[in-house]
Amino acid sequence: MMTPLLFEQLYHREWSELELNLNDIADPKGAATAGRTPPSGEHVAGLYRRACDHLALARARSYPAYMIDRLERMTSQAHQVIYYRRDFGLAQLRQFIGRQFPSSVRRHAPYVAVAAATFLVPCVAIGLLVHWRPELILSVVGSETADSFEQMYSTSAESIGRVRNASTDWVMFGYYIRNNISIAFQCFAGGLFAGLGSLFFLGYNGAFSGALAGYLTARGLSSTFFPFVATHSAFELTAIILSGAAGLRIGHALVAPRRLRRIDSLVEAARDTVVLLYGVTAMLFVAAVIEAFWSSAKWFPATVKYTSAAICWTAVLDYFLRQGRRAS
Amino acid sequence: MRRVLDTVVSVETPEGILLELRPAGLTARAYAFTLDWLIRLAVMYAGLMLSAFIGGIGIAFLLILFFALELFYPVVFELTSSGATPGKRVFGLKVVMDNGLPITPAASVIRNLLRAADFLPFGYGFAITSMLLRHDSKRLGDIAAATLVVHEPPAIPKIVLSQVAAVAPVTPLAREDQAALIAFAARAYVLTPERLDELAALAAPVSGDAGRSGDDVTRRVLGVAQWVLGQR
DSSP states (O other): OOOHHHHHHHHHHHHHHHHHHHHHHHOHHHHHHTTOOOOOHHHHHHHHHHHHHHHHHHHHTTOOHHHHHHHHHHHHHHHHHHHOOOOOSHHHHHHIIIIIHHHHHHHTHHHHHHHHHHHHHHHHHHHHHHHHSGGGGGGTSOHHHHHHHHHHTOTTSSSSSSOOSSOOHHHHHHHHHHHHHHHHHHHHHGGGTTTHHHHHHHHHHHHHHHHHHHHHHHTTOHHHHHHHHHHHHHHHHHHHHHHHHHHHHHHHHHHOOTTSOHHHHHHHHHHHHHHHHHHHHHHHHHHHHHIIIIITOOSSOHHHHHHHHHHHHHHHHHHHHHTTOSOO | OHHHHOOOEEEEOTTSOEEEEOBOOHHHHHHHHHHHHHHHHHHHHHHHHHHHHHOTHHHHHHHHHHHHHHHHHHHHHHTSTTOSOHHHHHTTEEEEETTSSBOOHHHHHHHHHTHHHHHTTTTTHHHHHHHHHSTTOOOHHHHHHTEEEEEOOOOOOOOOOTTOOOOOOSSOOOHHHHHHHHHHHHTGGGSOHHHHHHHHHHHGGGGTOTTOOSHHHHHHHHHHHHHHHTOO
């Protein structure tokens, strides 16, 4: 008659071997110092399948907990080793930049359009309103903030876009990264609330930027403001709009899950949009570099700034519209 | 019965076995989070000291450090082989996909970016609500990323019944009875002698001692457990 102890006696050598192999896979250096060769995949897979059989038997026969626990441990560890997908590498990165990211943006075109409209309509509307009646800026920000904006972009400032105390370009780089990324990720995460959060953050940030631009032009500071924002906005605004679009996609997946369960629909949408978020993070990084080191430099004439802006905007739009369409 | 009461999540593998994952609840995760938070605080404080020492460019370093800690601290640690931040490791937790596999980079990024939503309306309110409502204790980020925070329990020690002589049961035992006896024997060393006797009295019919209790009965019942285990 088969008893638990007999069962263990029969198979414990196989189990120990599997455990040893799994340890060697997890810690190849330790295996090398102990003078063991790396285990072959086929061999481990064979031992794994045997252990699966033994686990099923042990469970069906209600063998002692410690034995089932040991088998569960080794099978789950082997399962992780065997089925884990390692999907990182340079080829993957090239594939991502050359194809995945732009095609994912095109696939999400309706969401991008809605996100862009949600950002741009309040931006332009509030911008014109504030330009027409500059005192309305006070309904968006406090008077001190309005003053500091004016100071930042005044024609006599040493550098544009900030008040320079003891700070350096690097400081502002750190600041921009933090600020922009948190705005972008708010626009994304807000999507979990049926997309309403995304709409709110997009609209709010649009209105805020519009108010700032309207106020500064009304104050006659457009000659410093627009050269400053023109270049990096190619990356920054598109990135914020794209992360808002990702949020809207998630919200839409929740509200209208089609033929999936709501939760599966959400998981699918999140998996799809993470591609956009990788791209958004990279774009915000580029935007922060430009904003800190190029946009604020005052010694370039406005025409140079506008030229660089035109090049960047064309490049970004062209990238999203055309990159990765043809099979290579 | 166990399935109804327990929060275990079972995942079937292609080999046809069920892997059992034990989701970590709010308390364990809150401890781990607090520890991680303290670690980050300590690093930020060290950075602050250092930047005050360097000046100018130090502030830049500090801002970038803050940002990196906020976003990359969990992602980087979750993608290591342990699948857990230092805080989670201390409390025996780990992040896995809800099919039992190690967490993928994409899932880690999703669950940590969605922290922003979990944090709302304040103090991780949505995360806490979601964890308390769901039997698998997922927060919003976990739901979207299809991840699970699970306990990594320590291994169950082998049963040691060295001084008990095996006794053959007087009646044939059903499989459930055998399992119950073995589980009882496994706990023999963590129970007080009085409780051990009480429990043994319940199982006494297996050794033909129905209705009696005491040291000898306990010894014989454990002997039957020894016999069922296969010690003859």
